[in-house]
Amino acid sequence: MLVCNGPGELATWVRPLAQRLHRELAMRPLAADAAVGLQLVLVPCPNATGTEHRVAAAMGLFERILPASRFWWLLLRPRRHGPWPARGVVVFLGGDQFWTVLLSARLGYRHITYAEWVARWPRWNDRIAAMGSAAADRLPRRWQPRCRVVGDLMADLSESARSDQLLPQGEWLALMPGSKRAKLQVGMPFLLETADRIARVRPTTSFLLPVAPTTSVQELLAYAGGANPIAAFYGAGEPQLLAGAEGSELCTAAGTRIRLVEQQPAHGVLSQCRLALTTVGANTAELGALGVPMIVLVPTQHLHVMQAWDGGLGILARLPILRWLLGAALTAWRMRHHGFLAWPNISAGRAVVPERVGEITPAQIAAEALDWLEHPERLDGLRDDLRSLRGQPGAVAALAAMVRELLPALPGQAS
Numbered sequence: 001m002l003v004c005n006g007p008g009e010l011a012t013w014v015r016p017l018a019q020r021l022h023r024e025l026a027m028r029p030l031a032a033d034a035a036v037g038l039q040l041v042l043v044p045c046p047n048a049t050g051t052e053h054r055v056a057a058a059m060g061l062f063e064r065i066l067p068a069s070r071f072w073w074l075l076l077r078p079r080r081h082g083p084w085p086a087r088g089v090v091v092f093l094g095g096d097q098f099w100t101v102l103l104s105a106r107l108g109y110r111h112i113t114y115a116e117w118v119a120r121w122p123r124w125n126d127r128i129a130a131m132g133s134a135a136a137d138r139l140p141r142r143w144q145p146r147c148r149v150v151g152d153l154m155a156d157l158s159e160s161a162r163s164d165q166l167l168p169q170g171e172w173l174a175l176m177p178g179s180k181r182a183k184l185q186v187g188m189p190f191l192l193e194t195a196d197r198i199a200r201v202r203p204t205t206s207f208l209l210p211v212a213p214t215t216s217v218q219e220l221l222a223y224a225g226g227a228n229p230i231a232a233f234y235g236a237g238e239p240q241l242l243a244g245a246e247g248s249e250l251c252t253a254a255g256t257r258i259r260l261v262e263q264q265p266a267h268g269v270l271s272q273c274r275l276a277l278t279t280v281g282a283n284t285a286e287l288g289a290l291g292v293p294m295i296v297l298v299p300t301q302h303l304h305v306m307q308a309w310d311g312g313l314g315i316l317a318r319l320p321i322l323r324w325l326l327g328a329a330l331t332a333w334r335m336r337h338h339g340f341l342a343w344p345n346i347s348a349g350r351a352v353v354p355e356r357v358g359e360i361t362p363a364q365i366a367a368e369a370l371d372w373l374e375h376p377e378r379l380d381g382l383r384d385d386l387r388s389l390r391g392q393p394g395a396v397a398a399l400a401a402m403v404r405e406l407l408p409a410l411p412g413q414a415s
Helices: 008-026 053-061 066-075 099-109 132-135 141-146 153-161 180-200 215-226 229-233 283-292 311-317 323-336 344-346 362-374 376-390 395-406
Strands: 002-004 040-042 064-066 089-092 111-117 127-132 147-149 171-176 205-210 238-245 247-251 259-260 275-278 292-300 355-358
Touching: 002 008, 002 099, 002 323, 008 053, 008 153, 008 283, 008 395, 040 053, 040 066, 053 064, 064 066, 089 099, 089 205, 089 395, 099 111, 099 229, 111 395, 127 132, 127 141, 127 247, 127 395, 132 147, 153 283, 153 376, 171 180, 171 283, 180 205, 180 215, 180 229, 180 292, 180 362, 215 247, 215 395, 275 283, 275 362, 283 292, 283 344, 283 376, 292 362, 355 362, 355 376, 362 376
Parallel strands: 002 040, 002 089, 040 064, 089 111, 111 127, 127 147, 171 205, 171 275, 205 259, 275 292, 292 355
Antiparallel strands: 238 247, 247 259
């Protein structure tokens, strides 16, 4: 049983591990008569979109998927969700680690935590798969025998990014506005105007936009056009949806064409891009793992729609009466005290990729992107820096091996 919270973890942690386990073990649903099945449980998380269960279902890798809205019922009355095997393994792959402690205790299953930075409940973990020494060294000495450093699961993305979907020759730039409403409201019109400005100066540049699995092309159109009041602050106009030779395209009023990539995951085409303009979030971890240079954008001039924060204050900020005043004050405070926001920078503890936070404009970002594109040696240096942070592939295989060690012996398979 894999446990996860959001779309980024689904794409970069859950999918690769599930695929690996299916390759190594006969499991339902891919092996209909197998003795063991692969389940997915989604846990409550303020950063989730609420559509993760549909994204997971489209992967076709899980016998049973429980959405986050059913998590508490699963703890209270697990038999309401069908029979559960007497023995199993719960693997934490995102969210609050305590949820998997509760779940493994309730079902009587063994428990593995994949720890990026810290394992919070080592007493109740049968095994701890640490991303690196930072997580392993923080464990009290008595629990360290339970820990094994497996590496960064993201490092394996470069191995899986090899794709038959080769982009046409040329210079490609990725636009990644995010997947949540608060980000898309600002990100879509902002990035479309930025693309227009880049295209006017450098018309040979081509653009692509991966459609996040938790959104849709129609939603992107709505956020980019007149239905979104924020779009009036930007100059891209009402985009049109066109049928291109390789799929759907957005076309701005100025005629800039942007290829929409609906294939999931989009790692293959992203890895072929020279540069990406992206919002904060799991995007930055994926791009870093693929070695794609990026500029990370957090425009703060529309604070009233940027209230997608977690915690109690974030909840208060969304109450109708306090929403505007408290939400704007909270977001402004968070922006002033953000520290590093992009995952490569957080991982390195230094500014590897540029982060642009504040009342930034498409004109400023277009100028910066053009400067990077005009100096390919700088882009190559940034790509090398990202690759040096990524680590060696093999973490998915190592974690799968730990799962197999805890599984009960199966007929015809080694224990």
